[in-house]
Amino acid sequence: MKKTKLLSTILAMVLVAGMLAACGGTPETPSSTAPAETAPSAEPAEEPADDAAPTDGAFSAALVTDVGGINDQSFNQSAWEGMQRLESDKGVKVSFLESKKDADYAPNLAKVTDDAPDIVWGIGFLMKDALAAAAESNPDQRYALVDDVFEAGQYPNAIGVQFQAEQSSFLVGYIAAHKTETNHVGFLLGMESPVMDRFKYGYEAGVRYGAKELGKEIQYDFALAESFSDTAKGKAMAQKMYTDGADVIFHAAGQTGSGAIEAAKEMNKMVIGVDLDQNFLAPDNVITSALKNVGNAVYDITGRIMDGEELGGTNVTMGLAEGGVGIAPSSDKHLSAELLAQVDELQQKIIDGEIVVPYTQEDFDAFVANL
Structure with missing residues (x-):
């Protein structure tokens, strides 16, 4: 009996060894990184949908x-x-x-x-x-x-x-000077910095230029919110300026400025938007917007890099000439054709260098002194 059992065991081992040899060797612990082998598919793979996300390797x-x-x-x-x-x-x-x-x-x-x-x-x-x-x-x-x-x-x-946000800010300041009926305008700034000074000095310079052209004095109010995200504070500051007599306010304050637009809508006053054409927020009140075409910059510069241009270590400046700034397309809803033509002439003078818009206190003071 024992010899029979031993013989059966040996035969079983021989059979297992033969099977392993046919599979390529003795079994090993599976690797966590090795891909599993799969049988070839009997059908071709499906074509990707037309709206599929870019494949690996896309920019x-x-x-x-x-x-x-x-x-x-x-x-x-x-x-x-x-x-x-x-x-x-x-x-x-x-x-x-x-x-x-x-x-x-x-x-x-x-x-x-x-x-x-x-x-x-x-x-x-x-x-x-x-x-x-x-x-x-x-x-x-x-x-x-x-x-x-x-x-x-x-x-x-x-x-x-x-x-060159001072350039578009100058244009809307000029517009504010022509649109005010109380000869009193305001400006709401989100935060102070050299970048935001471009809006501040550009706008006031435009107001002063327009006032000089029209032969009148225009009172100018300034409010600093110290925030780009406090809508309630922006609304309260705008309400105060409107109550004090301003009938046109320009904001450069992000979401804080959205509060100024709300105030203009509720009080039936004029307001000037920023960055995007903000007329859709209050169609009867947003008379124009100073555009900063950030989307154009992102699109154009990324495209230049895709085309192989090396821009690392450099700085790119975008103004009126480059389409980086401007005024909103919806401006014709509230501005006369005559005023828009004047703005176009002013824009060309800036592009040609006949008017150099200030963006620092020193340059602003010199600009006003020479009006």
Whole structure:
């Protein structure tokens, strides 16, 4: 009996060994990284849908917003619209990450950098320090910053983009001077900085230029909100300026400025929007908007990079001549053809250098002294 059992065991082992030899050897512990082999499919793979996302290898662009968020109806929204155009026109794979507070800038930049897109866009001058640090720590990642510049060549992988917002602000200041019926206008600023000074001095210079042309004195009120996201504060500040006699207010304050538009609508006053054409927010009250075409910059500069242009370590400036700033298409709803023609002439004088719009206190003082 024992010999029979032993013989059966030996035969079983021989059979197993033969089976293993036929399969290529003895079994091993499966590797966690090795792909499993599959039998060939009997049918061809399905064709991708026409609206499928770009395939691997497509150019990719990521955007980190400022605190206003992607739907701020202003600055960030314009940038995202540029990204969406890149997706529809050029097949770019796009994404965004919203910042809710200043402390989000660095971790948000780090998070999108982990995905290694072809370019990371930082939206807003408040992000400058965080983006500079990211560029220094990640020399192989390309970055671009909207609304501020770096020292030329300081970061070979970073691009600074600035706008001559003083030029469009001058135009809407001129418009305000012509539209005011109380000879009293106002300006609401979100936060002070050299970038925002372009709006501040450009607008007041336009008001003064228009007043000089019309031969009248125009009172000018200024309010600083110290926030781009406090709609209630913006509304309260605008209400006070309107109550004090201003009938036209220009805001450069992001979502804070949306409050000024609400005040204009409720009090039936005139208001001037910023960044985007904001007439849709109050069609009867937003008489024009000073455009900062952030979306155009995002679209154009990304396209130049896709075409092989090396822009790292440089700064790009966009003004009236480059289509970076302007006034809203909806302006003809509230401005006469005669006034729009005057604005067109003024715009050409700026482009030609006949009028140099100030954006610092010193230059503003000199500008007014020479009127």
